[in-house]
Amino acid sequence: MNDAPFDLRQLRQFAVLAEECHFGRAAARLAMTQPPLTQAIQRLEAALGARLFERTQRRVALSPAGEVLLPLARKLLDGADALAPAVRAAAAGLSGQLRLAFVSSVTYGPLPAWLSGFRAAYPDVALSLREATLDVQLELFAAGEIDTGFVLHAPGAVPPGFEHVRVIDEALVMALPDGHAAWKSRAVTSATPRLRWRDVRAEPLVIFPRQIAPSLFDALVSAYHAGGETLRVAQQAIQMQTIVNLVSGGMGVAWVPESLTHLQRAGVRYARVSGLPGHELRCETSLVWRPGAAPVVERFVAHVRRGSGRVSTGR
Secondary structure: OOOOOOOHHHHHHHHHHHHHOOHHHHHHHOOOOHHHHHHHHHHHHHHHOOOOEEEOOOOEEEOHHHHHHHHHHHHHHHHHHHHHHHHHHHHOOOOEEEEEEEOHHHHHOOHHHHHHHHHHHOOOEEEEEEEOOHHHHHHHHHOOOOOEEEEEEOOOOOOOOOEEEEEEEEEEEEEEEOOOHHHHHOOOOOOOOEEEHHHHOOOOEEEOOHHHOHHHHHHHHHHHHHOOOOOOEEEEOOOHHHHHHHHHOOOOEEEEEHHHHHOOOOOEEEEEEEOOOOOOOEEEEEEEEOOOOOHHHHHHHHHHHHHHOOEEEOO
16 A cells, blocks of 8 residues: 555545546536546545546446445545534534533522523533532532532622622521411511511521531621520531421521522421611622633623623512
8 A cells, every 4th residue: 555645635526526427527516627636536546555436438436445435535524624613613612511510509590591591592512510519619620620600608708719700699588397486476478478586596507517608607607696696506408408308397497598489398488587687698699610711611601691680689
């Protein structure tokens, strides 16, 4: 076999000649004259060490070797044609992979709609989703295993070192067992009624461990301290839905983002709490990402920013 090189142009010339089986027509399609086409095919045959066409005065036909080469050549040519558009799409953030982490609370709010809208707008982006608390997300960012994430935190307490956009600003409400004594003195006038701080301030709490949302945990400790109380922890749990389930079992009461009121669990009712010392308890959810992120991350951020409209509830 001759080691002479060949290129995609020669393969394209070969494919056109294989379709036409006529040097004159093939040359016309390729916008060239017949002699250079004949020479190009001869160089390709020399490079491959095989005759690709059977030629007579009456006809041109693929040889057995040419029959084998044709589908391979078409596959290479199709790949070459797709290469530049694929690279441009990736550079523009129109394709590729987006690895997204999220805290569980955002799934009870706008996240499903955001993901559905993004998938419809950018069908060539593969979404990789992972539910993870803030502490786990920070480890995943450090390991380069996620591109962006939704994190829960106290107002204004976005983790340092990240670009971010605040997407949800909402009240913290209290989840209580359905038979809790605080309900007996309160008429239920709305889906999320109000209870008094003095009626619930001493209740043991079902709460998340501090490491998964330190700023929010500290905000709760500070609120209780301002009210002359010590935060009493009855049970810790990581997932918000688990916390609500433990409340339904009578393990204690819990502060949860207001979006969790969409999680209707038998034996649990939600209430805003009035009369708290200082400001109303609130939390924020932010989308965070590292500076200099890939174009596909910028596309997702822009999509979420358009869809969020600074979601704010419970004021």
